[in-house]
Amino acid sequence: MALKSSRVAFERTRRSVGGGVGSGLRAAMRPHPLFVREARGAHVWDLDGDRYVDYVMAWGPLVLGHSDPRVLSAVSATATKMQVVGTGHALEYLAAEAVLEAVPHGERLLWSNTGTEAVQVALRLARAATGRRRVLKFAKSYHGWHDTVHAGMAETDGDQPAAPGGRGQSSSVLDDLVIARFNDVRLARQILIEAVERDIAAVLIDPVMSNAGVETPSPEFLSTLRTLCDRHGVVLIFDEVIAGFRIARGGAAEKYGVLPDLSVFGKAMTGGFTQSAVVGRAELIDQVTAGVVHAGTFNANPVALAAVEATMRALADPVVYQTLEEISSEFDTVVGGILGSVPDGGSFNRVGSLLQYVPPGANTGLHGTGGLWTTILEGMLHHGFLFMPSGKVFLSTAHTTSDIEATAGALERLLRRT
Ligand SMILES: Cc1ncc(COP(=O)(O)O)c(C=O)c1O
Known part of the structure; x- marks a missing residue:
């Protein structure tokens, strides 16, 4: 793959778009972002017309692969009738019903546009319900780019102040965060016992640490958080922006059998x-009729909700999760097997169709693994395989055994040369 047109396109984009990327994290793509002209199933085609097997899947959303015909036909049928109307339409309840049907604790929901926004809404609901201010979250977890949650990644024992996640962020909101360690039951207990004194309104947790190593919760971690939240009047929020409808139809709640108060x-x-x-207990969600502000011009727009309804209906077929599990397990065994066959090759952590490359003995951080993964990222791109800079791998129902065998073959040849 020559990547020639992508290189030229990136240079041109940099002249009109800050950093040359639509989302800052994409700047980590090496040697530069691939410029895509078409995407179907498990594949994307670049501006030169070269085809790639895509393990990025748009950084997570595409459980059914690119351009799923069911989603496209629902969207097209709606888009020709209306686009955004700023008032009620039937897809508001049709899509909501399809989502609530899948979520074990789904009594009611609120629509918003991005994960970042929905996290803010969930925190506002928790603060309104408890009359408290602070949020317990876990080191290295990512909950969007907003100042209120985007904190430095350092591990703390819950007493050290959080650092801003980047320049230009407000430091005054950081005191709202209490940062603990994922899977540290003892520390969570120690902090939550003092929830009233510490003014803790919510526990915000990505139950599988999607952006920091894909670490699964220990058997007692989530259930202990549930018990402690109940005991000390704290709202338990699962951030399932990545895990939701990917690791299981009912997300982390279904997979681990612990029901949060709210999920994003x-x-x-x-x-x-x-x-x-934001999905969860009606009593919390209904606070929007009692002074909690939730707004957005594009919330619940018909085109997006046509996509939501069609996607959720497609995901209701149990074959989807069976297929995802089979193909993801095959990827782990076959491609992971190639890594395992070379010295210091590393391995994958896996929860369902979400995988994370882990270098030997390493504790992966957020959005970047370096070392051998950088070699793999760049080397595989030149042979027609698109991976993420962070080492996360997303599978879809559109990936096939032949995609995986081709990936394994190319990886083996690459590592033999390295
Ligand atoms: C766990 C988690 N929460 C929240 C977000 C923010 O979502 P968005 O990028 O749609 O704002 C992300 C994005 O990757 C995420 O992974």
């Missing part, structure tokens, strides 16, 4: 379009 969903829910939701 985004990516996979909309099959490639833009919409997110």
